[in-house]
Amino acid sequence: MGLIVQKFGGSSVANAERVMNVAKIVTDTYREGNDVVVVVSAQGDTTDDLIEKAYEITEKPSKREMDMLLTSGEQISISLLAMAIEKLGCHAVSLLGWQAGFNTTSAYGIARIKSVKADRIRAEIDRHNIVVVAGFQGLNKYDDLTTLGRGGSDTSAVAIAAAMHADRCQIFTDVEGVYTADPRKVPAARKLKEITYDEMLELATLGAQVLNNRSVEMAKKYNVKLEVLSSLKRVPGTIVKEVAKMEKMLIRGVTKDTDVARISVTKISNTPGIAFKLFSVLAKHKINVDIILQSVGRDNTKDITFTVSKGNAEEAVSCIADAFDISEEDIICDTNVAKVSVVGAGMESHPGTASKMFEALYEHDINIDMISTSEIKISVLIDIDVADKAVSAIHKAFFPEE
Amino acid sequence: MGLIVQKFGGSSVANAERVMNVAKIVTDTYREGNDVVVVVSAQGDTTDDLIEKAYEITEKPSKREMDMLLTSGEQISISLLAMAIEKLGCHAVSLLGWQAGFNTTSAYGIARIKSVKADRIRAEIDRHNIVVVAGFQGLNKYDDLTTLGRGGSDTSAVAIAAAMHADRCQIFTDVEGVYTADPRKVPAARKLKEITYDEMLELATLGAQVLNNRSVEMAKKYNVKLEVLSSLKRVPGTIVKEVAKMEKMLIRGVTKDTDVARISVTKISNTPGIAFKLFSVLAKHKINVDIILQSVGRDNTKDITFTVSKGNAEEAVSCIADAFDISEEDIICDTNVAKVSVVGAGMESHPGTASKMFEALYEHDINIDMISTSEIKISVLIDIDVADKAVSAIHKAFFPEE
Numbered sequence: 001m002g003l004i005v006q007k008f009g010g011s012s013v014a015n016a017e018r019v020m021n022v023a024k025i026v027t028d029t030y031r032e033g034n035d036v037v038v039v040v041s042a043q044g045d046t047t048d049d050l051i052e053k054a055y056e057i058t059e060k061p062s063k064r065e066m067d068m069l070l071t072s073g074e075q076i077s078i079s080l081l082a083m084a085i086e087k088l089g090c091h092a093v094s095l096l097g098w099q100a101g102f103n104t105t106s107a108y109g110i111a112r113i114k115s116v117k118a119d120r121i122r123a124e125i126d127r128h129n130i131v132v133v134a135g136f137q138g139l140n141k142y143d144d145l146t147t148l149g150r151g152g153s154d155t156s157a158v159a160i161a162a163a164m165h166a167d168r169c170q171i172f173t174d175v176e177g178v179y180t181a182d183p184r185k186v187p188a189a190r191k192l193k194e195i196t197y198d199e200m201l202e203l204a205t206l207g208a209q210v211l212n213n214r215s216v217e218m219a220k221k222y223n224v225k226l227e228v229l230s231s232l233k234r235v236p237g238t239i240v241k242e243v244a245k246m247e248k249m250l251i252r253g254v255t256k257d258t259d260v261a262r263i264s265v266t267k268i269s270n271t272p273g274i275a276f277k278l279f280s281v282l283a284k285h286k287i288n289v290d291i292i293l294q295s296v297g298r299d300n301t302k303d304i305t306f307t308v309s310k311g312n313a314e315e316a317v318s319c320i321a322d323a324f325d326i327s328e329e330d331i332i333c334d335t336n337v338a339k340v341s342v343v344g345a346g347m348e349s350h351p352g353t354a355s356k357m358f359e360a361l362y363e364h365d366i367n368i369d370m371i372s373t374s375e376i377k378i379s380v381l382i383d384i385d386v387a388d389k390a391v392s393a394i395h396k397a398f399f400p401e402e
Numbered sequence: 403m404g405l406i407v408q409k410f411g412g413s414s415v416a417n418a419e420r421v422m423n424v425a426k427i428v429t430d431t432y433r434e435g436n437d438v439v440v441v442v443s444a445q446g447d448t449t450d451d452l453i454e455k456a457y458e459i460t461e462k463p464s465k466r467e468m469d470m471l472l473t474s475g476e477q478i479s480i481s482l483l484a485m486a487i488e489k490l491g492c493h494a495v496s497l498l499g500w501q502a503g504f505n506t507t508s509a510y511g512i513a514r515i516k517s518v519k520a521d522r523i524r525a526e527i528d529r530h531n532i533v534v535v536a537g538f539q540g541l542n543k544y545d546d547l548t549t550l551g552r553g554g555s556d557t558s559a560v561a562i563a564a565a566m567h568a569d570r571c572q573i574f575t576d577v578e579g580v581y582t583a584d585p586r587k588v589p590a591a592r593k594l595k596e597i598t599y600d601e602m603l604e605l606a607t608l609g610a611q612v613l614n615n616r617s618v619e620m621a622k623k624y625n626v627k628l629e630v631l632s633s634l635k636r637v638p639g640t641i642v643k644e645v646a647k648m649e650k651m652l653i654r655g656v657t658k659d660t661d662v663a664r665i666s667v668t669k670i671s672n673t674p675g676i677a678f679k680l681f682s683v684l685a686k687h688k689i690n691v692d693i694i695l696q697s698v699g700r701d702n703t704k705d706i707t708f709t710v711s712k713g714n715a716e717e718a719v720s721c722i723a724d725a726f727d728i729s730e731e732d733i734i735c736d737t738n739v740a741k742v743s744v745v746g747a748g749m750e751s752h753p754g755t756a757s758k759m760f761e762a763l764y765e766h767d768i769n770i771d772m773i774s775t776s777e778i779k780i781s782v783l784i785d786i787d788v789a790d791k792a793v794s795a796i797h798k799a800f801f802p803e804e
Contacts, residue, residue, distance in 0.1 A: 015458075016455070016458035016459050019459060020459070050478065053418070053478070053482060054481075054482065054485060056417075056418035057418050057421060057422070057482055057485045057486050057489060058485050058486065058488070058489040060489075061485045061488075062484070062485065062488055064495070065481045065484045065485050065488070065494075065496060066481070068477060068480065068481035068484070068496050068498075069477070069478060069481035069482065069485075071477070072474040072475075072477040072478050072481075073474075075470060075471070075473070075474040075477065076452065076455070076471060076474050078470065079456075079467045079468070079470035079471035079474075080455060080456065080459055080471065082464075082467045082470070083456060083459045083460050083463045083464065083467050083471075084459050084460065086460070086463075086464055086467070087459065087460040087462075092467075093466070094467060094470050096470075096547075099545060099546075120545070143501060143522070144501075145498075
């Protein structure tokens with residue numbers, strides 16, 4: 001009994017049959033005595049089809065018109081879902097982002113939610129309606145439609161849950177929850193019952209793309225209890241909240257991220273401020289840097305090694321070559337690397353976590369390139385070819401099979 | 403030089419190539435020194451595709467959700483057209499019905515425009531933007547999206563032209579203008595330079611589906627100068643206005659309407675009020691009656707004959723049988739009829755028009771079933787098989803080939 005926000009992605013509403021499946025989940029939740037707000041994305045390939053239409057017209061569509069175009073996608077899915085809910089005998093009303101009170105910044109394509117004025121949603125709930133809200137979209141101060149960018153619908157759902165103090169925000173996906181490792185790669189992977197916001201953030205950053213980072217950050221900020229669960233199997237998922245039971249586990253999971261390139265800059269003269277200069281050049285080009293390693297080389301020169309995402313590697317190399325007036329050949333860029341990490345708030349009080357991880361890698365003859373640690377995470381950079389083997393080995397060390 | 407409202411239908415923007423063609427017309431008009439507001443419908447089959455999606459979910463979609471679904475169609479076409487205009491080097495901004503200030507009644511699917519608050523359109527024009535407005539849609543007092551029903555985009559265009567006192571409202575279609583007869587059937591048909599609102603209204607009612615009736619009525623009420631012209635051929639079209647030059651023509655055109663059924667009710671007892679009862683029964687069933695003919699039959703019974711549209715014929719027969727407690731066999735329904743009409747304000751002062759029309763039919767051995775006249779129109783009901791022959795004969799009588 002309470003207010004539940006449910007979010008379904010594009011593949012969950014891709015066709016009439018799936019829309020009916022979602023309607024069944026929603027009406028079941030309503031009939032159990034809950035008020036329900038549903039957030040949906042555009043159907044399956046709709047967004048891609050619309051983008052293609054735009055590029056048939058022009059190679060440089062304006063961002064404002066692109067948002068006008070793309071927001072039609074959720075408009076279709078919310079009306080279809082409302083019809084499906086009504087077919088199952090419940091009252092429903094669909095609302096566009098602006099009708100649901102989403103005020104955003106004016107940055108088309110990557111707008112951020114400024115506020116959610118949920119009066120209309122509340123009024124519809126008072127009329128015993130199930131409210132179906134278009135995710136991913138809002139209205140800026142010019143009364144123009146905006147989109148929230150990647151993972152926007154997750155963020156929409158969490159924002160409504162926060163604004164309305166919902167009892168739970170359920171994110172339905174095609175997996176059953178958050179696992180200790182990718183279950184397709186590591187058969188022994190276990191589904192977690194609970195996980196903290198911070199752990200979830202680390203997992204998201206590290207490539208376990210179950211939840212969008214912005215939505216987890218917002219859930220943490222407003223203390224929204226999240227649940228990640230399957231839209232196909234009716235089983236409990238994983239709860240994300242402030243304090244999670246540890247279940248005697250040191251770590252929550254082992255993840256792999258292959259969108260990594262390692263860049264080594266050698267032979268830079270060893271003068272003060274050189275690292276500052278290098279990373280400010282990258283920042284100016286909006287290139288995020290992850291792991292950093294610095295050492296003094298021979299001949300009074302410095303070696304600086306760092307990682308960026310693969311998509312940024314080429315630009316990083318060329319802007320550094322420009323800034324330091326060195327040849328691009330003196331910059332080594334390796335894209336055959338992967339980052340493997342263990343994540344878990346439990347490791348803070350267990351100094352043995354790192355050594356246990358390194359031992360597992362050593363036992364499997366896996367060489368470590370770089371190491372990075374935080375309070376709830378240890379990452380190593382290794383050869384991409386042995387990444388899956390590394391994940392399995394580390395997972396086995398921390399989660400011995402029963 | 404002035405403010406021009408241009409309207410393009412769904413087939414004019416059906417694909418990228420046609421969208422670019424429309425953008426060319428629009429930007430040419432702008433570059434000639436005009437302010438331009440463009441109203442567009444949904445692309446080609448979009449609306450039909452969306453309706454099909456709804457019926458895959460439910461056989462009885464709610465009207466509110468149907469409007470939510472269908473209005474996404476124009477949202478796609480306005481953004482694509484704005485992109486196309488920008489590609490051609492002009493500034494453009496697309497606006498949804500509610501952004502353009504369309505307030506409507508709350509009747510979903512058949513809403514009527516209550517007002518157009520054109521502040522936003524005006525502001526965008528002041529910023530030197532070409533404004534692309536979604537036709538067919540508006541917002542009701544509940545802040546919900548509505549659609550205007552058949553021919554709604556024509557009405558949207560005229561409403562903007564009226565609200566902004568535009569110098570002209572151009573309706574682009576797949577024909578070059580209004581003709582004295584259907585040019586596909588009557589090769590000698592001439593394009594009219596000018597026509598009055600009332601004549602246009604009669605032509606629309608009579609099946610020359612160039613302009614929607616509601617839009618012509620609104621244009622007449624607010625004295626909006628309309629122009630019907632081709633989106634494919636760059637030639638002057640037909641102007642619709644209050645007083646049109648007659649160009650020595652008695653009539654404006656000859657039209658044919660085959661969506662007619664003739665119903666004869668015989669053997670009703672000849673008591674007062676019987677006609678009233680009959681037509682009030684039809685009105686209660688929302689069946690429009692066109693031509694009416696009444697005569698006293700034998701045995702003190704009445705014969706009443708009238709026409710309705712084909713789609714209403716069956717219901718008309720059954721509800722009359724019910725109301726008068728007579729057998730359906732006593733009601734004769736003939737759907738093999740057509741209504742052929744001559745329209746023109748000029749005939750008012752020329753009593754010979756009717757006889758000229760009847761003479762043409764007589765010369766071609768065409769039998770007249772029923773006759774109906776108004777100040778600017780004479781209609782005859784004839785056998786459907788000779789309707790095209792009748793149109794040609796009448797056209798030749800009034801517009802002798804040079």
